[in-house]
Amino acid sequence: MKILERMALILFSIIMLIISIISCLVVFNIIELKDIYNLLEDLIQNETAIKIIVGTSIVSIILAVK
Numbered sequence: 001m002k003i004l005e006r007m008a009l010i011l012f013s014i015i016m017l018i019i020s021i022i023s024c025l026v027v028f029n030i031i032e033l034k035d036i037y038n039l040l041e042d043l044i045q046n047e048t049a050i051k052i053i054v055g056t057s058i059v060s061i062i063l064a065v066k
Helices: 003-027 033-045 047-065
Strands: none
Touching (some): 003 033, 003 047, 033 047
């Protein structure tokens, strides 16, 4: 496996882990959904954060299809 593929796999795994942890926290009522909504709202207002989110989303989509 090439080094780039390993790094992409690690990135994809970390993103999926974060999404899974957040989902579990919401399901068990440890954090509320409105808190996540407020965080996402703050991220969308930041131009740099938008570019990072779009970049990681594209990478995730490509890796999921691959």
